[in-house]
Amino acid sequence: MKFREIKNNIYYCGLNDVDRVIFDELIPLEHGTTYNSYLIKGAEKTAIIDTMYPPFIEKYLNNLDENDVKNVDYIIANHGEQDHTGAIPALLEKFSNAKVVTNATCKSNIKEMLLVDEEKFITVKDGDTINLGGKTLKFISAPGVHWPDTMFTHLIEDNLLFTCDFLGAHLPFDDLYSENDEKLVESAKRYYAEIMMPFRMLCKKYADLVETISPDMVLPSHGPLHNKPEFILNLYKEWSSDTPKNMVLIPYVSMYKSVEEMAFYLKKKLESKGVNAVCYDVIEDGLGDIAMCLVDAATIVLGASMVLASPHPAAANVAYIANLLKPKAKFASFIGSYGWGGNLFDKLSDMLPNLKVQIIEPVLVKGKPTNASFELLDKMAESIYEAHKEAGIN
Numbered sequence: 001m002k003f004r005e006i007k008n009n010i011y012y013c014g015l016n017d018v019d020r021v022i023f024d025e026l027i028p029l030e031h032g033t034t035y036n037s038y039l040i041k042g043a044e045k046t047a048i049i050d051t052m053y054p055p056f057i058e059k060y061l062n063n064l065d066e067n068d069v070k071n072v073d074y075i076i077a078n079h080g081e082q083d084h085t086g087a088i089p090a091l092l093e094k095f096s097n098a099k100v101v102t103n104a105t106c107k108s109n110i111k112e113m114l115l116v117d118e119e120k121f122i123t124v125k126d127g128d129t130i131n132l133g134g135k136t137l138k139f140i141s142a143p144g145v146h147w148p149d150t151m152f153t154h155l156i157e158d159n160l161l162f163t164c165d166f167l168g169a170h171l172p173f174d175d176l177y178s179e180n181d182e183k184l185v186e187s188a189k190r191y192y193a194e195i196m197m198p199f200r201m202l203c204k205k206y207a208d209l210v211e212t213i214s215p216d217m218v219l220p221s222h223g224p225l226h227n228k229p230e231f232i233l234n235l236y237k238e239w240s241s242d243t244p245k246n247m248v249l250i251p252y253v254s255m256y257k258s259v260e261e262m263a264f265y266l267k268k269k270l271e272s273k274g275v276n277a278v279c280y281d282v283i284e285d286g287l288g289d290i291a292m293c294l295v296d297a298a299t300i301v302l303g304a305s306m307v308l309a310s311p312h313p314a315a316a317n318v319a320y321i322a323n324l325l326k327p328k329a330k331f332a333s334f335i336g337s338y339g340w341g342g343n344l345f346d347k348l349s350d351m352l353p354n355l356k357v358q359i360i361e362p363v364l365v366k367g368k369p370t371n372a373s374f375e376l377l378d379k380m381a382e383s384i385y386e387a388h389k390e391a392g393i394n
Contacts, residue, residue: 003067004176006217006225007158009041009135013048013063015056016172023170027194028288031187033170035083036221038162039069040155042132047074047101049153049162050221051087060087061094071095074122074130076137077102078164079150080109084221089114101130103141106149126151140209142166144202146195154213161215165195166206167232169223178224180231186292187223188232192239193291197325203240207233244298244328246393248277248384250335251290252303253312258337258368259303265374266301266335269381275388282314287321294327298393299360299384302348303335309342319351326354331387333380334362337369360384 003011014036038049052060072095077085101122110116126141140152145166153162171187178184196203218226226232248270254260267277280290304315336344345362360383363376
């Protein structure tokens with residue numbers, strides 16, 4: 001496959017993976033993904049920024065041969081996970097004089113995960129540079145988006161910023177550049193929700209940093225390249241802001257439809273008050289869709305049936321995931337139905353220590369909801385409406 005030139009002897013040498021359906025054995029992929037790798041030819045030296053996911057190494061190396069890449073001096077590792085670094089051992093074998101350039105934390109990870117020898121590394125700090133001959137690579141520490149070892153690489157003369165996972169998307173492409181359309185927005189938001197949201201405050205910090213650098217292009221390691229970076233930066237500013245939307249997310253598990261009935265009654269009541277409400281059946285719907293709603297929701301109302309006097313495991317999983325993702329929701333509550341007893345709400349609440357939320361009075365029923373149950377749901381809807389109003393969320 002012929003490499004595509006981005007600008008002035010800078011080439012895209014990554015690969016699409018349209019068949020991959022799950023990432024890290026955790027994140028469902030709607031469209032597959034990409035593993036972006038970049039080749040930079042200076043007047044004196046050649047560098048590769050980020051490499052390849054292990055199952056694609058042979059194809060990746062063949063592509064280097066087909067594009068007549070005879071020498072690589074530097075392999076820049078912006079982050080240590082193997083979807084970016086997996087081909088490093090093979091590249092070091094192919095190009096015996098090459099050195100891996102990365103920060104100390106990433107170096108330690110690569111040594112342990114890929115068993116690369118100490119002598120093969122050049123360790124850099126924030127602000128360090130390497131000159132390829134008319135092309136200067138500046139390394140910028142960016143820990144926390146999304147590993148402690150992450151850094152960015154700024155190609156100064158061409159003003160290109162390689163951001164690894166930051167500002168990426170699991171979205172294969174034919175054209176190099178993002179079309180900034182609805183498909184990109186959805187894929188980038190899902191990617192942010194599932195990978196970056198736990199580090200929301202750092203996302204704000206680094207979005208501001210990228211804006212200060214003002215690159216002509218942002219080149220992430222997954223998804224299309226951004227030749228109009230302000231589009232993705234504005235999305236990240238919105239998603240990582242402290243202010244949620246006037247939205248209530250109602251993920252629920254319903255064994256005998258009682259909780260489902262309560263969820264949709266609450267949704268209808270909230271919408272009558274001008275509050276956007278979204279219900280998700282966590283058995284039928286994907287966790288990725290729930291994660292996307294967590295980006296925006298001001299309130300989370302988790303609905304659960306009970307199994308052996310405890311929350312249904314699928315509801316517990318949602319609570320666990322929400323706690324890991326640390327959304328910016330301000331309020332939370334619970335609705336539930338039980339058969340013979342147990343502790344539902346305390347157990348679910350204990351699973352959300354990372355959520356700094358005000359708890360609104362939950363509603364628990366035995367069996368099917370009654371008129372009295374619906375009256376309690378009316379009160380919950382009113383409480384949520386007033387809470388949003390007092391918080392200035394509209």
